Amino acid sequence: MKITFKLSLSLALVASSLACAGETPHWTYSGDEGPDNWGKLTPEYSQCGSGKNQSPIDLSGMIDARLPAIKFAYITAATEIFNNGHTVQANFAPGNSISVSGHEFLLKQVHFHAPSENRLNGKAFPMEAHLVHADKDGNLAVVAVMYTEGKNNLAIAKLWSQMPANADDKVALNAKFLAAELLPKNRDYFRFNGSLTTPPCSEGVMWLVMKHPVRIGKEQVEAFSHTMHHPNNRPVQPVNARPVLE
Numbered sequence: 602m603k604i605t606f607k608l609s610l611s612l613a614l615v616a617s618s619l620a621c622a623g624e625t626p627h628w629t630y631s632g633d634e635g636p637d638n639w640g641k642l643t644p645e646y647s648q649c650g651s652g653k654n655q656s657p658i659d660l661s662g663m664i665d666a667r668l669p670a671i672k673f674a675y676i677t678a679a680t681e682i683f684n685n686g687h688t689v690q691a692n693f694a695p696g697n698s699i700s701v702s703g704h705e706f707l708l709k710q711v712h713f714h715a716p717s718e719n720r721l722n723g724k725a726f727p728m729e730a731h732l733v734h735a736d737k738d739g740n741l742a743v744v745a746v747m748y749t750e751g752k753n754n755l756a757i758a759k760l761w762s763q764m765p766a767n768a769d770d771k772v773a774l775n776a777k778f779l780a781a782e783l784l785p786k787n788r789d790y791f792r793f794n795g796s797l798t799t800p801p802c803s804e805g806v807m808w809l810v811m812k813h814p815v816r817i818g819k820e821q822v823e824a825f826s827h828t829m830h831h832p833n834n835r836p837v838q839p840v841n842a843r844p845v846l847e
């Protein structure tokens with residue numbers, strides 16, 4: 602009887618430690634598991650500490666490279682909205698893409714940071730949207746949109762009306778929401794090489810930051826911050842030798 606109990610207990614412990622090994626290590630935006638320590642939390646996150654092309658950055662000293670216009674083909678609506686505890690994210694089914702200098706990337710998801718992560722010539726913004734794309738080989742391209750305080754933003758209103766209040770909550774979107782609704786009218790942009798701004802901070806990400814911000818209501822930013830319970834922006838990282846093109 603005793604032996605059986607011990608055996609099943611140890612099996613249970615092995616099973617639970619295996620389950621833990623498969624999970625992403627926990628991280629936060631402040632304290633011991635905050636940005637300064639992300640690189641030390643697990644070897645998988647080491648680039649957060651040792652990388653030389655990390656995001657976000659303060660974009661400055663732009664180089665005129667006559668960047669060609671990004672071709673946006675955002676056609677199909679978002680399917681669901683998800684609160685993952687770090688951000689609020691709208692997921693998209695296949696059918697949306699961008700073309701950057703003839704290279705195609707498919708839109709995967711859109712999520713938000715408040716305050717902004719990137720800065721433009723030293724200036725931070727109340728909120729920033731990240732439209733995350735991947736090409737057929739898994740290379741990432743992120744289109745970033747800055748928000749400045751003003752009148753209410755109708756696209757954000759649509760999303761926030763179904764924003765899940767609790768971490769790990771996911772709901773199907775009722776309203777038809779197209780990613781194009783997030784973009785400014787003028788789509789001039791800055792471009793640089795960077796990384797994911799959350800662990801594992803993987804590099805090789807093409808950043809395409811819209812030059813022109815869009816407006817958002819103060820209470821819309823507050824609604825997002827309230828749901829997150831804390832700021833969800835990684836501090837700016839060293840630019841090192843990277844050029845920022847425009």
Ligand SMILES: [Zn+2]
Pocket residue numbers: 712713714731798
């Ligand atoms: Zn992001």
